[in-house]
Amino acid sequence: MDLGLKGKKAVITGGTRGIGRAIVDILAAEGCDVAFCARKEDEVKAAVQAVSATGAKAYGGTADVGDGDSIRGFIADAAAKLGGIDILVANVSAMGGGNEESAWRASVEVDIMGTMRTVEAALPFLEKAGNGAIVAISSVSGIEISADTVRSYNTVKAAVVAYMSNLAKAHAGKGIRANTVSPGTIYFEGGVWGRTKINDPARYEHFLKKNRAGRMGTPEEVARAAVFLASPAASFVSGTNLVVDGAYTNRIQF
Template structure:
C-alpha cells in the first residue's frame, strides 16, 4: 500500500526511544523528514543518525517535557528548519508511577500539556499543509482498569477526549486528528522491562490476561500509527485505534 508520505515533514515528541522512536523511524523509511524531541542528548543524536541514514532530513532537541517554552521552541524551530509541517505525533509521556500529588502534576505537564503546546505551535503549519495530521498516543490504560490507580491512566484518558474534540474543531481546516491506544509493549528501558524483574507476579498476571500471551513490540504499534497519520487514512479523523493484542475486554461499537 502506498501511504503517500514521501516528501512530507513530520515531528514526533518522545521520539528517541520506544514507541516514539519506532514511529519516527517508520516515518523516515516512508520518506518523511523527521524532527524529534526527548530528554537525552545522546538518544537524540543516535536517533537522528538513524533517520538520516534513510536518506531524509532530521532535526532534534533535548528537552524536559514539563518545560513549555522548550517544547514550543522545538516546534517552532522544526517548522523553520523544514519549511513547514505536515504531521505531528504526540508520544511524550512520563510513564507509570505512584498516586502521589506531585506525580499527578508531573504527569499532567508531560503527558497532556506537552501535547497541547506542540499542537498550538504546529497548527498554522498543519493548516497550510493541506494534508495536516495529528496523532496522539494514549494507552489502553485509558479504557481498561489497569494495575492500580495512577495519574498515568487518567492523563491518557484525557488525551482521548481532547483528541476527539480537536478533530471536530480542526476538520474544517483540513487537519485530521486521531488517537492510538497501545497495549502493554516491551522495549529496552521500558517500564515493563523493570516490572518483569522487580514485580514478577504483576508481570505474569498481565500476561495471563493477554490473549496473545505476550507483550507487544514497538514496530507493531508504529506500523498502525504511521498508517493512521498518513494520507492513506485521509477519511479517518476523530478515531481512537486500540492496538493491544486483544487485552481490553470491552466491545467497541
Template sequence: MDLGLAGKKAIITGASRGIGRAIAETLGSEGAAVAICARHEDGLLSAATDMRARGITVHTQVLDVSDESAVAAFVDWAAGVLGGLDIVVSNVSAGASVDPQFWSVSFAADLMAFVRLVEAATPHLEKSDCASILAIASTSGFDALPPARANSYAAFKAAVIQHASSLGHSLPAKGIRVNTISPGPIFFEGGPWDLRMQSDPESTIAIRDRIPMGRFGSPTDVANLAAFLSSPAAAYLTATNMVVDGGFTSRIHF
C-alpha cells in the same frame, strides 16, 4: 500500498527510544523527513545516527515538553528546518508514581504538553494539504489496571483521548485530522514493561499470558498503525481512538 508519506514533514515528541523512535523510523522509511525531540541528548543522537544510516532525514533537539515556551519554539524551529509541517505525533509521558505530587508532573507532561503542541503546530499544519495530528495515549485511559501508582497516568491518558476526540471534530474545518492510538502493554528494552519484568517477573508474565495474541506488543506494532493514520491513505479518518493491544482489553472500541 503506497501511504503517500514521501516528502511529508513530521514532528515526533519523545522519540529517542521505544514507541516514539519506532514511529520516527517508520515515517522516515516511508520517505518523510522528521524532527524529533527528547529530554536526553545521548538517546537523541543515537536514534538520529541510526536513522541517518538508513537514509532518513532527521533533525533533533533536546526538549522538556513541560516547558510551554520551549514547546512553541521547538515547533517553529522544526517547521523551519523541515520546510513546513504535515504531521505531528505527541508521544511523551511522565510515567507513573505513588507520590501525590507526581500528579502535577503528569499533568504537565501527559496532558498539557499535548495541548500546547497542538496549539503551536496548528498554524503550520493549516498550510498543509494533508495535515494530521496523532496522540499516543494508552488503554489505561479507559481500562485502568492496578497498581494504584498508575492512577495519574490513567487519568491524564483518558483526558488526552477525550481532548483528541474533540479536536478531531473541530480541526477538520482547518484541514487537520486528529486521531489517537491507545497501546496496551508494549515491551522494549529499558521500557516500563521491561523494568517490571525484572522487578516482578511473576505478575508481569501473568499479565502477558492474559493477552490473546500470547505476547507483549512491540513499538513497531504501534508505529505501523501510526504511519497509516498519519498518511493521506487515512484521509477520511478523524476523531478515532485506535487500540493496539493484542486483544488485551475486553470491550467494544468505537
C-alpha cells in the same frame, strides 16, 4: 499499499526510544523528512545519526514538553529545518503510576498540558500545510481500569483521547485530522515492561498472562498503526481512537 507519505514533513516528540523511535524509523522509511525531540542530548544525537544513515532527512533537538518555552522552541526550529509540518505525533508521557500528588502533577503537566502545548505550537504549520495530521499516543489504561488502585496515568490518558476527539471536530474544516492510538502492554528493553520483567518478575508475569495473544506487543506494531493514521491513506479517518492491544482489553470496541 502506498501510504502517500513520500516528501511529508513529520515531527515526533519522544522520538529516541520505544514507540516514538519506531514511529520515527517507519516514517523515515516511508519517505518522510523527520524531526524529533527528547530530553537527553546524547540519545538525540545518536538517533539523528542512525536515521540519517538510512538516507532520510532527520533533525533532532532536546526539549521538555513539560516546559512551554522548550517545546514551542523545538516545534518552531523543526518547522524551519523541515520547511513546514504536515504530521505531528505527540508521544511523551510522564508514566505517572501512583496516586500521590507529585504523580498527579507530573502526569497533568506532561501528558495533558504537554500534549496541548505541542499541538498548539504546531497547529499554525499544520493549517498552512492544508492537510495536516495529528496523532497522539494514549493507552488502554485510558479506556479501561486495569488496577485496583487509583492511578494518575489512567485519568490523564483518558483526557488525551478526549482532547484529540475535540481537536478533530474543531479543525476538520481546516483540513486537519486528529486521531489517537492506545497501545496495550508493549515490551522493549529499557521500557516499562522491560524494567518490570527485571525488577518485579511476578507483576510482569501477571500482565503477560492477561494477554490473550500469549505475548506483549512491540513498538513497531504500535508505530505502524500511528503511521497509517498520520498518512494520506487515512484521509477520512479523524476523531478515532485506534486500540492496538492484541485483544488485551475486555471492552467492546464500538
